[in-house]
Amino acid sequence: MRTILLAGVCLGSILCAPAAVADATADRAAREMIENPQVCGRAGTANSGTPVADMVMVEGVGDGGFLIDTTNPEAQAWFNHGVRLRWAFEHSESVRAFRKARSLDPSCAMCAWGEAWALGPNLNGGGNDPDSQATALKAARDARRLGRRATPMQRQMIDALIQRYSGREATRAERYATRMDRIALRHPDDVTLAALTADAWMLKADKWWDDDGKAADPAITRAMSILETSLAKAPEDPGTIHLYIHLTEWSDDPHKAIPYGERLARLAPSASHLVHMPSHTFYRVGRYKDAMMSNVNAVALDKRYNELAAPPGGVVGMPLHGHNLHFGMGGALMAGGAEEGLKLAEGFLTTYPEVSPDNLWRQAMSNNAYALYGRYGSAEQVAALKKPADTLPMMQISWHYARGEAAARAGDVAAVRAEAEAIAALRDHGSFATGPMVEMRAGFVEISQRILEGRAAMLAGDADAAVTAFARAAEIQGMGEEGGDPPIIWYPIRRSLAAALLAKGDAAAARAKVVELLEDWPSDPYSYFVLAQAETALGNEAAADDARRRSRVEWVGGQMALNLA
Incomplete structure (x- = not known):
């Protein structure tokens, strides 16, 4: 099991929750996400209500779509674009595209189906809020009401989607997956149906893999079978590859996704998240340089998309931009990528200059940015780092850690010890005794302190003290499996x-x-x-x-x- 200290992706998913969440609820949610580490980062609701009239269709976001019940070529094009955006995990933009299609052809049933699908649950943890579910159900019912021109298979897809949003909540995911599976079995050559069905089974499973990387739920076995059968027929389908990378990442053989990941960026050269996705496999199998560069490119594409399409909220509002930065920084730290890593670190700290005290996720993710300065920044760059406010104690820890790592590079034992002592003093900060993820945060502080104590001892030639300090830090870190997604504590x-x-x-x-x-x-x-x-x-x-x-x-x-x- 991966602990919250190690799994950065889990941290991002849990700590976006409001600070008012009770400790027990947060800890339970954390455990669930740790055992089911499928998400790339919390996406939140896609039901932004943003106008669609001025939406821009950016090319190069992948392949996808199918013929639907419309004679309006623009509506068909926007529907296809919505499918591509959904498989690229651009959830809000996907909803906007489907709504654009509906505005162009109000009688199009599958355009309404697309909106309902994109609003619903996804592997980023979004689409589960009551507002999204209610809006999605209305759109799905609109689709059924308008379904006269849809094909029999498409009407079955609409009926299946209604199951996802209605009836007893505890059985919705399984009912939807089961119905989609029946449809997919009747149409074994339909790649889109296969991907939809695999996605449904992945979302249904409470736990994906056991500690040995074996399927912990029959839904995962079924999803894997569907995806591998589909890839044998259509090895360049972006949506299928995307799901396969997620599903294999923590399996006992993540290497299976390498050939697919290597081609994904070529298949969707403008889709930031799909360009990023191979890094999940690359990092897991130890290709840290490739993980770094995948995200350097993804970050650039976020900025390009903002220039071309001007989505609501800009780059800062892109739910997965921070994830791209964090993943790239993790790869850079492991590969020694000082030049690219420092650019990413600067990008992170300047993109999110004002961090809310309640946003523990962003505070934790910033650790990799500070670590990059500590490991590779010049003395002038490190000295220029502004000390975070007292309301951001986790970021203060990372700031001290960066200064300590920089001092270690300079061979300044006294300065390293001073930063370790400053971190030790912060362990008494009241926020580390209460609140969400209290154990994770307490461990984070002590690990940072012990690493610097170990660095100082190594510089001073006190091997016994270094062994003691590093052994304690490794003990805390080792509460769970290491590796995979870039962790908050960046190295083993x-x-x-x-x-x-x-x-x-x-x-x-x-x-x-x-x-x-x-x-x-x-x-x-x-x-x-x-x-x-x-x-x-x-x-x-x-x-x-x-x-x-x-x-x-x-x-x-x-x-x-x-x-x-």
């Missing part, structure tokens, strides 16, 4: 522990620790660097050479040092 602290063990003279223990952590953080270049040093100390020169070679595969940074591992 076990590699620092391994470096400290090596400094203490226990090369065998250092080697064992690195070999162990590479199961969760495959291809981590800095861990291979530590491994090479351990193998050399053990007299295993061939193994040391191999580890040094592997350390260069995913590393684009400068020289490595044991006291910064």
